[in-house]
Every structure is written in C-alpha cells, then in structure tokens.
Amino acid sequence: MIELNGIIKQYQGRDGPFNALNDISVHIKKREKFGIIGESGSGKSTLLRMINALETPDEGTVTVEGDNIGSLSPKQLRKYRKKIGMIFQQFNLLNNKTVLENITLPLKLHKFESALDAEEVLSFVGLSGKKDNYPGQLSGGQKQRVGIARALITNPKILLCDEPTSALDEKTTDEIVSVLRKAHEVYGMTIVVVTHELNVIKQLCDRTLVLEEGNVIDTIDIKQTSHVLSDASYYDRIVEVLKNE
Numbered sequence: 211m212i213e214l215n216g217i218i219k220q221y222q223g224r225d226g227p228f229n230a231l232n233d234i235s236v237h238i239k240k241r242e243k244f245g246i247i248g249e250s251g252s253g254k255s256t257l258l259r260m261i262n263a264l265e266t267p268d269e270g271t272v273t274v275e276g277d278n279i280g281s282l283s284p285k286q287l288r289k290y291r292k293k294i295g296m297i298f299q300q301f302n303l304l305n306n307k308t309v310l311e312n313i314t315l316p317l318k319l320h321k322f323e324s325a326l327d328a329e330e331v332l333s334f335v336g337l338s339g340k341k342d343n344y345p346g347q348l349s350g351g352q353k354q355r356v357g358i359a360r361a362l363i364t365n366p367k368i369l370l371c372d373e374p375t376s377a378l379d380e381k382t383t384d385e386i387v388s389v390l391r392k393a394h395e396v397y398g399m400t401i402v403v404v405t406h407e408l409n410v411i412k413q414l415c416d417r418t419l420v421l422e423e424g425n426v427i428d429t430i431d432i433k434q435t436s437h438v439l440s441d442a443s444y445y446d447r448i449v450e451v452l453k454n455e
C-alpha cells in the first residue's frame with residue numbers, strides 16, 4: 211500500500227551536507243501496523259513525513275495505492291492528504307478550544323466524505339464525559355486520546371503516529387497503545403508508528419524497520435504479545451517486561 215523506493219534525503223549539517231536518509235526502501239502492507247524504530251537523529255520523523263509529503267525526497271519515490279506522490283498536482287495532493295490522519299508527541303491541541311471543538315476541527319477545515327460521528331469517536335477514546343473540557347484540564351493521556359479522536363474522525367486510511375507515547379509515563383503509554391490497537395481492529399487503517407520505545411513496537415506492531423543514521427539496519431517481524439499490560443500493576447509490568455527481555 212505504501213512503497214518507499216530508494217529514498218535519499220540530504221540536509222545541511224554543521225560540517226556540510228549529510229544524508230538523513232540513505233537509500234531507504236520499505237513496502238508497508240494495507241492494514242499493517244508498521245513501526246519505525248531508531249535512536250534520536252536516525253531519520254525516523256523524516257521518513258514518516260515523506261508519507262504525507264511534508265518532506266520531499268532528493269531521490270527516490272513514494273507510492274501510495276499506486277499513486278506516485280511526487281507527481282501529484284496541488285489539488286490531488288490535498289485530496290491525498292485527506293486519507294491520512296496524524297498524531298503527535300506533543301498532542302498539538304488548541305488550548306482555547308474544548309475537547310469537542312478540537313476533535314471536530316478537521317471537519318471544519320475540509321470536507322470528508324466518510325467522516326465519523328463526533329460522539330462515536332469521543333466514546334471510542336473514552337472521553338464522552340470530557341467533551342466540554344479544555345486541554346489544560348486534561349492529563350497527558352487524555353490529551354493524546356483527544357489527538358487520536360481528532361485523527362479518527364476523518365476515518366483515515368493511513369494513521370501516522372510520531373512518537374505518540376514519548377511524553378507519557380509507562381502506564382499511560384500502555385493505555386494509548388490499547389486505544390491504537392482497538393482503533394486498528396475497529397476501523398482497519400494502516401498504521402505507521404515512529405518511536406524509540408521498544409515496548410510500543412512490541413505491543414503494537416506487526417513489523418518494524420530499524421533505522422540507524424539514515425540506514426535500514428533490519429526489518430523485523432514481531433511476535434505479538436497476547437495482551438497489553440495497562441490493567442496490570444506497575445510492579446507486574448516491570449516483571450513482565452524485564453522477564454521477556
């Protein structure tokens with residue numbers, strides 16, 4: 211469904227130009243939950259941003275459902291981007307708008323043919339009782355649930371997640387992973403998640419790319435754990451994770 215072929219991206223660094231992405235090829239299947247893991251600066255976000263055309267490659271192609279993204283007209287690109295939902299590390303909510311207003315904002319900006327009902331997504335992320343609250347009145351986990359609901363309301367075919375749990379503690383991370391897994395089960399989109407957290411990859415993804423300094427080190431099939439540990443005690447989760455490693 212998403213094919214990145216021979217992607218090279220060069221930036222100017224302090225010591226001259228360098229390849230942030232160095233000949234990357236990845237094929238992500240429809241409905242796959244695909245991870246991109248690597249240390250800080252390895253090129254994860256740059257690669258993710260290629261998929262929604264926020265970055266353009268210096269060489270190589272990005273093809274999604276058969277369309278070469280680099281050759282789309284501005285109008286086609288706007289239409290293409292409507293297929294994609296995005297969630298962010300820092301949630302990117304508008305603090306002067308309520309939860310409901312934040313969630314329905316995409317629908318105010320563009321017309322989406324198969325948009326979901328606001329009450330449905332609010333209930334899906336477990337925030338029905340918070341719709342009139344402002345982001346400042348929410349915990350980090352609740353803010354990310356709003357971010358997820360705002361992405362889901364457009365019923366995207368592709369959900370891009372850029373470090374979705376990196377601002378959250380361990381238990382809240384597990385809860386957000388559960389919400390994402392459930393969203394995948396119910397709405398069946400393709401998920402691409404960038405993270406440096408091994409556990410997020412392990413609990414959420416079918417496969418992951420491992421990036422190091424702009425190079426693909428490996429692509430790994432992940433043996434799914436049967437459950438997410440959000441209901442377990444802090445100690446149980448420590449034991450589970452440490453025993454498995």
Ligand SMILES: Nc1ncnc2c1ncn2[C@@H]1O[C@H](COP(=O)(O)OP(=O)(O)OP(=O)(O)O)[C@@H](O)[C@H]1O
Binds near residue numbers: 223251255
């Ligand atoms: N616009 C830019 N101009 C110059 N260099 C950039 C730019 N964007 C990213 N880089 C550099 O490219 C490399 C890859 O950055 P990228 O943000 O993709 O890495 P990352 O793996 O997502 O890191 P992090 O986890 O810290 O966000 C880094 O060395 C970064 O400093």
